[in-house]
Amino acid sequence: MNYMPGTASLIQDIDKKHLVLLRDGRTLIGYLRSIDQFANLVLHQTVERIHVGKKYGDIPRGIFVVRGENVVLLGEIDLEKESDTPLQQVSIEEILEEQRVEQQAKQESEKLKVQALKERGLSIPRADTLDEY
Amino acid sequence: MAESNELAILEDYLLAEDAPLLEEMAEEDEEIDLYNEMTFGLDRDSMEEEVAKAPAPPDKGPELSLVSKNEAAVVAAVAVEDEDEYKVTEQPGLGAEEEQPMLEEMEEAGEEGEAEPGARHDDFADMEEEIGIDEHEEEEEEEEEEEEQHDEDNEEQNDLGDPAVMRAVHSKPTLESLDSAVLDSRIGSTWGEFEGDDLMAADSCAWTSSPSSILSRHMLEDKAILQALDRGPPMSHMNLDFLVSPAQRGYLGSPGLKRPDFRMMSPKSFPQRFMRQQSPMMPRSMASSRPYTPPRRASPLFTPNQSSGYVSPTPFRPMSRNISTPMQPLAMHFGPMSPSLEPPLFFSPPAGCQLKFSVPSHMTQLHPQHQRILNQRQQRGQAQSISPKKAWSLKADPYSGLMTRKEKDWVIKVQMIQLQSENPHLDDYYYQAYYHRLERKQAEEELLGGRNKQEPPKLVTPYIQKMEIYDSVVRIAGSLGQVAVSTCYSPRRAIDAVHHALQEEAAGNQRLRALHRIEKMFLQLLEVEETQRKMSLLPEEQHPRFHEKKSHEVGRIYQALKIRACDSEEEAEDEFLQVLCVRKGKKLTARLLPHLAREQAEKILVTVTRHLPFLMRKDVLDESLPVLYGPLSEMVGRMTFSELIEVLQELTRPLAGSTELPLTMTFKNQFGISLLYALLSHGERLLSSDMPLEPHSGDFEKWTDTVFLVARELSQVPKTALVEPLFLPSNLLSLFCRYLDKQTIHHLEAKMECSPLPSEAAMPC
Numbered sequence: 001m002n003y004m005p006g007t008a009s010l011i012q013d014i015d016k017k018h019l020v021l022l023r024d025g026r027t028l029i030g031y032l033r034s035i036d037q038f039a040n041l042v043l044h045q046t047v048e049r050i051h052v053g054k055k056y057g058d059i060p061r062g063i064f065v066v067r068g069e070n071v072v073l074l075g076e077i078d079l080e081k082e083s084d085t086p087l088q089q090v091s092i093e094e095i096l097e098e099q100r101v102e103q104q105a106k107q108e109s110e111k112l113k114v115q116a117l118k119e120r121g122l123s124i125p126r127a128d129t130l131d132e133y
Numbered sequence: 134m135a136e137s138n139e140l141a142i143l144e145d146y147l148l149a150e151d152a153p154l155l156e157e158m159a160e161e162d163e164e165i166d167l168y169n170e171m172t173f174g175l176d177r178d179s180m181e182e183e184v185a186k187a188p189a190p191p192d193k194g195p196e197l198s199l200v201s202k203n204e205a206a207v208v209a210a211v212a213v214e215d216e217d218e219y220k221v222t223e224q225p226g227l228g229a230e231e232e233q234p235m236l237e238e239m240e241e242a243g244e245e246g247e248a249e250p251g252a253r254h255d256d257f258a259d260m261e262e263e264i265g266i267d268e269h270e271e272e273e274e275e276e277e278e279e280e281e282q283h284d285e286d287n288e289e290q291n292d293l294g295d296p297a298v299m300r301a302v303h304s305k306p307t308l309e310s311l312d313s314a315v316l317d318s319r320i321g322s323t324w325g326e327f328e329g330d331d332l333m334a335a336d337s338c339a340w341t342s343s344p345s346s347i348l349s350r351h352m353l354e355d356k357a358i359l360q361a362l363d364r365g366p367p368m369s370h371m372n373l374d375f376l377v378s379p380a381q382r383g384y385l386g387s388p389g390l391k392r393p394d395f396r397m398m399s400p401k402s403f404p405q406r407f408m409r410q411q412s413p414m415m416p417r418s419m420a421s422s423r424p425y426t427p428p429r430r431a432s433p434l435f436t437p438n439q440s441s442g443y444v445s446p447t448p449f450r451p452m453s454r455n456i457s458t459p460m461q462p463l464a465m466h467f468g469p470m471s472p473s474l475e476p477p478l479f480f481s482p483p484a485g486c487q488l489k490f491s492v493p494s495h496m497t498q499l500h501p502q503h504q505r506i507l508n509q510r511q512q513r514g515q516a517q518s519i520s521p522k523k524a525w526s527l528k529a530d531p532y533s534g535l536m537t538r539k540e541k542d543w544v545i546k547v548q549m550i551q552l553q554s555e556n557p558h559l560d561d562y563y564y565q566a567y568y569h570r571l572e573r574k575q576a577e578e579e580l581l582g583g584r585n586k587q588e589p590p591k592l593v594t595p596y597i598q599k600m601e602i603y604d605s606v607v608r609i610a611g612s613l614g615q616v617a618v619s620t621c622y623s624p625r626r627a628i629d630a631v632h633h634a635l636q637e638e639a640a641g642n643q644r645l646r647a648l649h650r651i652e653k654m655f656l657q658l659l660e661v662e663e664t665q666r667k668m669s670l671l672p673e674e675q676h677p678r679f680h681e682k683k684s685h686e687v688g689r690i691y692q693a694l695k696i697r698a699c700d701s702e703e704e705a706e707d708e709f710l711q712v713l714c715v716r717k718g719k720k721l722t723a724r725l726l727p728h729l730a731r732e733q734a735e736k737i738l739v740t741v742t743r744h745l746p747f748l749m750r751k752d753v754l755d756e757s758l759p760v761l762y763g764p765l766s767e768m769v770g771r772m773t774f775s776e777l778i779e780v781l782q783e784l785t786r787p788l789a790g791s792t793e794l795p796l797t798m799t800f801k802n803q804f805g806i807s808l809l810y811a812l813l814s815h816g817e818r819l820l821s822s823d824m825p826l827e828p829h830s831g832d833f834e835k836w837t838d839t840v841f842l843v844a845r846e847l848s849q850v851p852k853t854a855l856v857e858p859l860f861l862p863s864n865l866l867s868l869f870c871r872y873l874d875k876q877t878i879h880h881l882e883a884k885m886e887c888s889p890l891p892s893e894a895a896m897p898c
Contacts, residue, residue, distance in 0.1 A: 011541050015533035033535040037547040044532055 010035045013076055018043070020066060021073035027051070028064055029077065039068035050095045052102050056087050057095025558666065647711040651718045654690050658721060661686050661728055687728045694722075696740055704747045709740065713748055716757040726764035734768045735776060741765065742783040742808070746795050749802045758804035762859050766811040774819050774826040774836075781812055781839045796843060800850050807859040813843065814862030820871075821864070840872050848877060852884050861885065 013032055020028045020041065030046030042065050047058040090098075117124060554560040661683055668679045695708040704710055712718035726734055741748065741761065752758045772780070784795050799805030816836060819826060826832075847855075865885065869878050 011545060014536055014541070015530065031530070031532065033532065034540070035536070035544060037544055037551075042535070044535075 010039065010074075013074075017077040017079060017082075019049075019073075019075055019077055020071055022066065023070045023072055028061070028066070029058070030061075030064060036068075039071055039074075041066040041068070041071065041074070050099050051087070052095060052098040054087055055090045055095060055098060057090050057092050057098075059092055556663075558663075643706075643711065644715075647708070647715060647718065650693065650708070651712055651715060651721055654693050654712075654725075655717070655721055657686055657690050657693075658725055661690070662724070665728070683728070684730075687725070687730075690725060691729060691733050694725075694737075696736055698740075704744060707744075710744055710747065713741070713744075714751045716755050719757050719760050723760045723764050726761075726768060731771070735772070738765055738768050739780055739783065742780050745784070745805055745808075746788060746798050749798060749805055752802075752804070756803075758802070759807070759859055762804055762807050762811075765808060766860070769808075769811045769815050772815065774816070775829045775832055777812060777816050777819070778829075778832045778835050778839075781816075782835065784809065784812075785839055785842055794842075794846065796846050797850065800846070800855055803856050803859060806856055809843070810858050810860070810862050810865060813840070813868060814864055816840075817862075817864045817868035821867075837872060840868065844869055844873055844877060844881060847884065848880055850884075855884060 010032070014035065016032060018030065018032045020030075020043065022028065027049045028043055028046050029049050030043035032041060033044045034042040042063065044063055046061045046064040048061050050057050050059070114124070558565050664679055664683045664686070668676055668683070671679070694712060697707070697709070699707045699710075713722060722737065726737065729737070748758060769777070769780075784799065787794055796809070799809050820836075866878065866882055869881055873881075
């Protein structure tokens with residue numbers, strides 16, 4: 001097959017289990033079913049995996065059609081090595097709770113930082129406002 | 134039997150339900166194909182599919198049902214060449230209800246077959262006769278077995294003409310034997326039986342090599358049949374095969390049965406069916422013979438009547454032939470050199486597809502490193518394929534193959550189009566440069582290690598020849614309507630926005646002006662080199678045109694160099710020498726030299742030699758004069774004796790206002806001494822060769838004087854002051870031997886040979 005370095009190599013990855021990291025930070029794991037020249041992806045039997053510290057949880061999501069521009073990272077998962085991970089799987093509720101706690105902590109520290117900067121007469125644009133442009 | 138009947142009816146029912154939907158799908162497929170064709174043009178692939186599209190399954194539903202009822206109608210309706218084959222395979226299930234008579238007939242046929250060994254292809258022969266197929270064209274491609282069978286066909290056809298009669302003769306006419314549906318039912322009905330079992334069958338076949346083991350489980354428990362099965366698929370017992378199972382029949386007869394069906398199928402459906410058909414071990418290879426199998430793109434699991442039998446086209450079927458099948462490069466229609474798609478390619482098993490992706494074709498090869506990775510992965514994949522665990526896990530994936538072969542090809546095509554380039558040296562410079570370096574390295578390794586020559590893999594991007602674009606009308610982006618040519622080529626000047634300052638600035642500074650000139654000449658030179666490169670690619674007959682163009686451009690650059698004789702006082706003012714004072718100017722001259730005519734090149738050499746002291750002085754910081762050595766020494770090698778003397782005279786003529794000879798100065802400069810050696814060496818070569826020298830008067834005297842002068846100066850120069858030349862010709866000593874005494878020669882030898890040493894010793898410090 002005429003097969004070039006670059007996106008076309010995804011052709012070979014079709015019907016294999018893949019981990020896809022999206023631009024918004026979400027991690028999807030599913031079977032890659034279809035691609036096109038823009039690296040738009042169709043993921044099947046997708047789970048969204050949330051990592052917090054050493055724990056992770058999977059939220060079943062079904063079929064995902066991912067627009068290529070949102071893909072940050074994509075890689076095949078070795079089915080044989082999939083299970084031997086040092087991470088610990090927890091229930092969805094638990095991981096969501098963990099995530100919430102983590103985000104809260106992050107926000108707190110962010111707030112403190114902004115506060116401290118403000119006292120010194122400095123201000124940094126917040127990350128979410130940056131996105132607006 | 135009852136079970137199978139039920140199933141067959143159920144299947145029919147389901148299909149009838151599906152009909153409108155399927156029709157829609159087929160239309161959609163056609164649209165997509167049309168689009169593809171418009172995008173990529175009609176390649177052979179799609180042409181075939183065009184043909185295949187003609188008897189699109191949905192349209193011919195009613196026709197077929199007719200057909201199954203009346204044999205005569207079959208002959209009439211399906212007599213059209215080629216298309217009929219398709220229909221044959223589409224019909225079978227219709228006669229599912231008539232299984233019972235069929236079996237009787239089969240038994241009869243079996244008995245007959247024993248008596249008459251030639252009838253081993255009974256079932257096929259019958260079938261094709263009945264429908265009046267004339268498929269001579271196909272024959273060449275079919276396997277031997279097939280061919281024999283066709284021979285039989287033809288014979289019989291010639292003898293009897295009427296298919297019905299033929300069949301009657303062939304096997305004793307039973308009640309139903311005159312109905313084509315009977316024949317069809319052989320496939321369809323037994324197939325129906327399979328529907329129920331094939332999940333199991335499909336599973337078991339994944340690890341059983343012999344279909345008989347499955348069959349013996351599911352099929353008739355007849356001793357004779359089992360016996361026949363145990364003997365494998367012997368040709369002489371072929372007539373028993375259809376008694377046994379459609380699977381077995383499919384296995385044996387698959388090439389003949391499957392191919393026409395496959396070819397005739399509508400494009401979208403083919404990859405999927407193709408996949409299903411590909412494993413000869415699988416009972417599902419008969420899948421295509423079900424009635425009204427519509428073009429299907431999506432996973433078959435979504436339709437209930439298909440779900441059970443679908444087996445993923447994984448490469449990991451331990452016993453299948455797939456892995457051992459020699460990999461054929463997948464035909465891909467691309468670029469001007471697109472390889473024709475050979476029919477056998479269609480038959481490459483699906484397992485191959487995944488592996489085959491990494492097989493480079495003549496069109497495109499991978500970046501070497503990429504290739505290596507792929508190879509490793511492929512090997513790993515093959516290794517894994519043997520592990521049954523893996524085989525199971527992958528086989529169990531019923532959703533695979535959402536993307537069909539054709540769609541994958543399409544994606545690759547689109548991506549390849551992006552790589553098309555008219556001028557890879559411009560568009561893909563870094564890869565080209567990298568590849569040249571790789572080649573050089575390889576060549577060096579070969580020289581050193583004596584390894585057998587191997588071409589490094591190269592990524593060949595599809596080269597497109599730019600079509601002559603005839604633009605009678607000038608188009609301006611964003612303009613409405615047609616723009617008048619006059620306004621386009623000589624627009625009224627709205628504002629005076631020409632920048633004058635640049636020229637004035639350049640005029641103010643000599644050096645800037647020189648740089649400006651160099652830039653302009655370099656652009657021209659690049660064009661010349663481009664022309665040269667194109668010339669090497671083009672056929673011989675087009676060369677003169679390009680040659681003319683090239684020499685014209687070279688002439689323009691040479692004019693722009695403004696080489697003229699000048700005194701040493703004017704040296705700083707001279708435009709050519711100014712060019713030569715800049716590193717880029719030297720590079721330019723060096724690159725231009727090979728393209729120049731002989732006299733022009735010689736003029737440059739003389740000028741350089743004459744002003745060597747000046748140039749050497751200007752080059753102290755830059756030390757870029759050596760770039761000129763290569764092309765100049767080549768030039769020296771082509772000079773006649775008189776020209777050589779002329780050049781040497783320039784070096785031995787004492788400089789104005791200085792006692793030092795240019796000669797002595799050259800000893801201190803790498804380029805100078807290299808050039809001097811090259812000149813002397815060439816002189817010696819000319820003298821020692823038998824070629825007539827055609828010297829001018831006094832040339833020999835001048836030569837002798839020069840040699841003496843050089844020897845004297847050389848022996849006077851302290852050894853440490855002598856610079857190591859870029860290249861030390863081997864015949865210099867023999868030259869001196871001619872004219873000098875032994876002692877001086879030893880002295881010179883020591884000096885010239887040893888001169889590299891101090892500099893070498895200095896290196897590590």
